Amino acid sequence: MIDTVRRCLARFELSPRQLLVAVSGGPDSIALLRALAEIAATSHGGAPTAAHVDHRLRSESSEDAAWVADECRRLGIACHIRTADVPQAMASEAGSLEESARRLRYENLTALADELDLPTVATAHTRNDQVETILHHIVRGTGLEGLGGMPEMRPLNEKIQLLRPMLDVSKAEVLRYLESCEQQFLVDSTNRDERFTRNRLRHQLIPLLTQQYNPAIEESLLRLGQTASEAQAALRSIAIEKSRTALIMREADRLVVATGPIASLPRHLIREVWVVLWNESNWPRAGMGKAEWEALADVTVGNRTAVSLPDLVEARRHVDRVIAIRRIRSSNE
Amino acid sequence: MIDTVRRCLARFELSPRQLLVAVSGGPDSIALLRALAEIAATSHGGAPTAAHVDHRLRSESSEDAAWVADECRRLGIACHIRTADVPQAMASEAGSLEESARRLRYENLTALADELDLPTVATAHTRNDQVETILHHIVRGTGLEGLGGMPEMRPLNEKIQLLRPMLDVSKAEVLRYLESCEQQFLVDSTNRDERFTRNRLRHQLIPLLTQQYNPAIEESLLRLGQTASEAQAALRSIAIEKSRTALIMREADRLVVATGPIASLPRHLIREVWVVLWNESNWPRAGMGKAEWEALADVTVGNRTAVSLPDLVEARRHVDRVIAIRRIRSSNE
Numbered sequence: 152m153i154d155t156v157r158r159c160l161a162r163f164e165l166s167p168r169q170l171l172v173a174v175s176g177g178p179d180s181i182a183l184l185r186a187l188a189e190i191a192a193t194s195h196g197g198a199p200t201a202a203h204v205d206h207r208l209r210s211e212s213s214e215d216a217a218w219v220a221d222e223c224r225r226l227g228i229a230c231h232i233r234t235a236d237v238p239q240a241m242a243s244e245a246g247s248l249e250e251s252a253r254r255l256r257y258e259n260l261t262a263l264a265d266e267l268d269l270p271t272v273a274t275a276h277t278r279n280d281q282v283e284t285i286l287h288h289i290v291r292g293t294g295l296e297g298l299g300g301m302p303e304m305r306p307l308n309e310k311i312q313l314l315r316p317m318l319d320v321s322k323a324e325v326l327r328y329l330e331s332c333e334q335q336f337l338v339d340s341t342n343r344d345e346r347f348t349r350n351r352l353r354h355q356l357i358p359l360l361t362q363q364y365n366p367a368i369e370e371s372l373l374r375l376g377q378t379a380s381e382a383q384a385a386l387r388s389i390a391i392e393k394s395r396t397a398l399i400m401r402e403a404d405r406l407v408v409a410t411g412p413i414a415s416l417p418r419h420l421i422r423e424v425w426v427v428l429w430n431e432s433n434w435p436r437a438g439m440g441k442a443e444w445e446a447l448a449d450v451t452v453g454n455r456t457a458v459s460l461p462d463l464v465e466a467r468r469h470v471d472r473v474i475a476i477r478r479i480r481s482s483n484e
Numbered sequence: 485m486i487d488t489v490r491r492c493l494a495r496f497e498l499s500p501r502q503l504l505v506a507v508s509g510g511p512d513s514i515a516l517l518r519a520l521a522e523i524a525a526t527s528h529g530g531a532p533t534a535a536h537v538d539h540r541l542r543s544e545s546s547e548d549a550a551w552v553a554d555e556c557r558r559l560g561i562a563c564h565i566r567t568a569d570v571p572q573a574m575a576s577e578a579g580s581l582e583e584s585a586r587r588l589r590y591e592n593l594t595a596l597a598d599e600l601d602l603p604t605v606a607t608a609h610t611r612n613d614q615v616e617t618i619l620h621h622i623v624r625g626t627g628l629e630g631l632g633g634m635p636e637m638r639p640l641n642e643k644i645q646l647l648r649p650m651l652d653v654s655k656a657e658v659l660r661y662l663e664s665c666e667q668q669f670l671v672d673s674t675n676r677d678e679r680f681t682r683n684r685l686r687h688q689l690i691p692l693l694t695q696q697y698n699p700a701i702e703e704s705l706l707r708l709g710q711t712a713s714e715a716q717a718a719l720r721s722i723a724i725e726k727s728r729t730a731l732i733m734r735e736a737d738r739l740v741v742a743t744g745p746i747a748s749l750p751r752h753l754i755r756e757v758w759v760v761l762w763n764e765s766n767w768p769r770a771g772m773g774k775a776e777w778e779a780l781a782d783v784t785v786g787n788r789t790a791v792s793l794p795d796l797v798e799a800r801r802h803v804d805r806v807i808a809i810r811r812i813r814s815s816n817e
Contacts, residue, residue, distance in 0.1 A: 289622060289704075289705075289708065290693060290697045290698055290701065290704075291697070291698055291704065292698065292700070292701075292703075292704030292707065292708070293704075294707075294711045295711055295712065298708070351696065355696075356692075356693075359689075359692075360623060360689075364623045364624070364681070364684075364689075365624055367625070368623065368625075370625075371622075371624065371625030371626075372622075374627075374774075375622065375625070375626060375627070375631070378627050378628055378752075378774075379628065381751055381752040382628050382715055382716075382719060382752050383715075384751075384752065385722075385750035385752035385753045385756075386715060386718060386719065388749075388750050389718075389750075389753075416721075417714070417717050417718035417722075418714055418717075418718070419714040419715050419717065419718040420718045420722075423718075441707075441711075
């Protein structure tokens, strides 16, 4: 397990010292912290920093925070405790408990990394978490991007990255490692709460699929996720290339795109070219679903002449080009 | 439902007269036959032909065949009965009962279409069957191609196509249609046999997912399948284009491929280019899995100099090209 973490750091040219490790106190995060401390000790590169976010969801949550702080002291690692009042956040916003907790946790971790001037937040998501994520996405409905599961590295903001160095480590390896170095950890009682979709996936659906359908279901899902990621990356790179050829002019509120280089592409790529153009213009994507990209593809191939899209974007075909204009709301309107 | 079938025929420029319809006697196939008979009657284009394959799996199977023959007579449709001795085939080959029955059924249907000089075999797979297929593939392990589910049209041999005109029709629509025209059908007792994976998917897994995870799971799976098909089609078309650029020479036992146009492509596309080159050479693909295509990609980008592949294919890098040679077994060896 230490080797897997070390190889991941090497791949991204990172040392433990640059990492803010999210530590709940459970087996996965404690194993990651301990492994990073060992790597730091042998490489003389400086220790990682730990961060614990107290969600105030259980009566014993402040005891957990104190335990994590103690354990970090014992390991010689600096530890920062942050409080995220999930019950309060839930009162003022929509969404599930899981989603609110997750959002607040990442906000706190990003802010703390910013303060401490650390470039990378590390979380201890394992191979098992990856399987659950892929299955969760399939069950809830997903496209190719979601089917890929969690990426090993992704940006949290312009300066800070999220790294997941344990995506190739299984839960069983984590437990073996903890046992081998006699490392204690917390058992989170909410983990067995079947109200959480994630826990139902773990305790009900994955065991059912393993026992009755495919003993190697986890490997099958991981392989599908890997294929989907690679396919998505391939399509995105072709779309970037084609968008360069097709883009005639870009202004903050305007895109002029030649239809010639893209109209005869496969449908999926036409949509993907528009996604690339949208991203590069920083136009909002929240309202853009498959139907909206399809409508843009229709305008591109000439099946329709114009379309009104969310966030005041209008796209219209003019002979051999599509002009998309985003009206910025003015005070006169 | 009749409109959906009619639109499908129009899309492929087919008339009912050109179809050999596979009729088990169950609700789906009887509905398809009846709908095609109605379409033929209103378009004056001539009736379809029915084919029933008796699998000899149940004691009442010859009664089923007789019922289908009677019903076809009543509808004024020519009907051919073929016998496929599945128990006998099972005794001499590996694989599940389902697989043997399926293989024998398609063999019989293709041979019969050939005899009758009909270009198209039509089966009554519904929207629900498509959902089950996609989920079955996910559960058993699949790539992008399998995730797309059943195609609406695919070749059975060089002359005969398989058409599935009911992939957009739900089981509920089938039953409503049958009721509206008071059409009888057979109830197949093996459909409730939980030994069959397909039936377990239908009666256990899909209801569980619908009730506990996502009430719209069927739509989510169909949408994922659609996205995967489109992505696969897009990648294949780019790969075909790139393989044209890269191919220097093709002989029956030899491929010479320039690395320049493909070595810097995303990994997925390099593999896909080799799949295209293999297919176009009619080299056997049975032994070629992801690991083998990966090895070819490694030779292409220069990570290794040579690889031995199944079916006596050797691929080797020579400066700026890869030469793949398939040794045909000779009597001296």
